[in-house]
Amino acid sequence: MTSLLIVNDDGAESPMLPPMAEKLSRLGSVRIAVPETEQSWQGKAMTRFGRIKVRSLPGMGVEAFAVSGTPADCVNLAVHHLLPEPPDWIVSGINIGVNSGTGFIINSGTVGAALEGALQSVPSVAFSTYLPPEWFAEWLEHRTLEHPGARRVIDTTTTRMAAMMAQLIASGLPPEAMILNINFPGEVDGGTPVRWVPAQFSRYGKVFRPDGDGFVHAAKIEVQGENGGDSDRSVLQAGAISVTPLSLKGLSVANIREIPL
Secondary structure: OOEEEEEOOOOOOOOOHHHHHHHHOOOOEEEEEEEOOOOOOOOOOOOOOOOOOEEEOOOOOOEEEEEOOOHHHHHHHHHHHHOOOOOOEEEEEEEEEOOOOHHHHOOOHHHHHHHHHHHOOOOEEEEEEOOOHHHHHHHHHHOOOOOHHHHHHHHHHHHHHHHHHHHHHHHOOOOOOOEEEEEEOOOOOOOOOEEEOOOOOEEEOOOEEEEOOEEEEOOOOOEEEOOOOOOHHHHHHOOOEEEEEEOHHHHOOOOOOOOOO
16 A cells, blocks of 8 residues: 655644545555644754654544654654654645745745655655635634635645646656656646646845844745746746656756866
8 A cells, every 4th residue: 555644844733734634545544744833934954953852643534743843854754763664655735835936946845845755765746835815814824724715725736636646656756856846826626737847947035024123034025037938937827737846966067167266
């Protein structure tokens, strides 16, 4: 039986977790290991100092753990300590908010957890979804998604995610990919098109804002991306599902041009 591990960066409160567990359980055995609290923008950070604690997480319908660490911590602990054996697949997300464009991908705890899975030799897929600003604000302020439209996004994206995982379990990842980064445009159905596209190269500027005698993370990050050609961000804006293969092998330049140093 295929074994799957669900991780995320939105934490134990994420309303995505119970329906993901229920739908993925039709494909195999499912376990969950997620941060105790939200760990967005942690990238692939791992705890170097301090003690990580793990507790059982009830109400998920499957064996679940809440971890006082980062998303990547959750993966490493699950693979090497919390599970009887490494999972066959890691499913990261579904993140509340898209992770498209390099500026967000490199900082995403959702993507970071999948990369940690790949580094542990476990095929991994990161899923995220767009939400309109007012629904996203509800999540940030109240840790709930009760708007009927938001509930439809949860139901339809978890359904499509499970269908996509069934296909991936049957076929495996493309040989050139370490992970897949998949973004939903919001509410989807079985006919929503899928586009395999590169990530838009994007930059961001100011991340923090003044707050009293210090600084806090800004609620809105201005992103500037290169236009031209299809990218994860452009196909999302057109209402399609973006699938972007990622590999750490691409961090190094293939054709090196030497200069005097």
